[in-house]
Amino acid sequence: MNKELLKKIFLPFIVLVLVIQVWTGIASIVEDFPTPSDTYVAAFGGINADGDEIIGVLEDPFYIENQDVKGLFWQIMESLKRVFAGFSLAILVGVPFGLMLGMSKSAQYAFDPFIQIFKPISPLAWLPLLLFIFQDINMTAISTIFITSIWPIIINTALGVKSVSEDYMNVAKVLRFTAFEKIVQIILPVSVPYIFTGMRLSLGIAWLVIVAAEMLTGGIGIGFWIWDEYNNLNYHNIIIGIIVVGLVGYLLDLIMGKISDYFDYTKKGRA
Template sequence: MSALSEQRVAVGLRIGGRHVEVPAAKIARSIAVNVGSMMAAAAILGFIWAMATATVGDDLPGPVVTMKTFLSLISDPFYDRGPNDKGIGLQLAASLWRVFRGFAVGTVVAIPLGVLLGANAVTRRILDPIVQVLRPVSPLAWFPIGLVTLKSAPDAAVFVVFITSLWPTVINTAFGVSSIPQSHRNVARVFEFSPATYVRRVMLPHSLPHILVGLRLSLGIAWVVIVAAEMLSGGTGIGFYVWDAWNALDLQRVISAILLIGIVGLLLDRMVSIIARRFEYPEVP
């Protein structure tokens, strides 16, 4: 690190839409800090886990044996030996594909619904009770509805993802649209913006950060829900994988899958927040 800083190496970065030269030494330090804190977190988790297996949960596999299974699972993630024996990468991919479909349809429905809820008092009065009644329903309660309409268990899982990932986007979009400051509305009126200009230049840019918060929450929920839905639907997917491993009493695989589910969830969340950063703008005092 000291050698780097002496050479005054700098790396160009884009931060908040601006090009910034950052010294390599600073980057190296920030990487070291990040890696260090991640290792500390892993050590704490491993310690709690080891303590748990040593005391109350003596049927649980400990961290060391589980890690062996984990590594062997991710070393060959994409093998396919028939319908009942697929690599964990394929299972994750199947789940992600379902989440993506359900989430995509959910987004297409949720954003216009949110706009209707937020933009107009009449539509809000009509739609709000519907949203409030459907929102607290447990995701799996929708499974039979999906099954009976789509006649397919995997598609029913997609349906469950769709319906439960709607609400955060609907509610955040509605909030974004309804919170447009009076000053921006006045600007649009005084300069006689057409409705299309208003939507494109005022309503959407103001709501977009809120919409993206909603999408981030929705995607998080979708990922939580798919695991449960696949336990019911069976066939493929990481949820099915967990259930299958449990039925084989292979808890090392169960815990490995839990870790992977967590890591994928984290990556999904980061992905949306990186996208969201592109639409940020500096606040005006």
């Protein structure tokens, strides 16, 4: 076990060293490309290659200078707020809709073609239309997340409903369950693991979308921050932004995974 643990720590470390080597290689070829050490200084502060003293962006992520100039932490919080708003809406609409699709063949026939068509549409394609409708940055970002992250929730919920075994439904029939009792006592418990898989995929999409959406809408948020740093020619901050986005996304997925395990009866050390 200890050997396994050592491998788990040591092997990614080797890959990290390799990545930094490649990065250094790119920096030496592409003009003005920030080197790993430049980026480190930009992130955590210190003396940069030009010999200037620098305060890193991660040194004080909580600072607030004014309404528009805030630390990285606040940028991320703004993005997360939008993500959760859009994601919550997607759950509120997607789960009942998915339940309906799973239970009714007719509903499935009626909506399936449209789901298949809407599902692969890039968030960037929705954005101008939604911006035109809402004329508001927040509403546009939230509705873009909603409309792109709802599909996995719908599809997986419907899949969960369809996976309910005939045997369980026979039990419900013999006991004369009402439609509502069937949903609450049989269909939901079976579907919950599927619904959470959908939610996990959906949250991943939402986090992908927010960066792109904020780049176009502007204002505040991690996506806009990255774009702004590009315009300010602070290329090292772009790399810091990318790494932070990755870490936050990983954290979100980890939390969502834990939550879904909690609600999954097959993973409670039971079945």
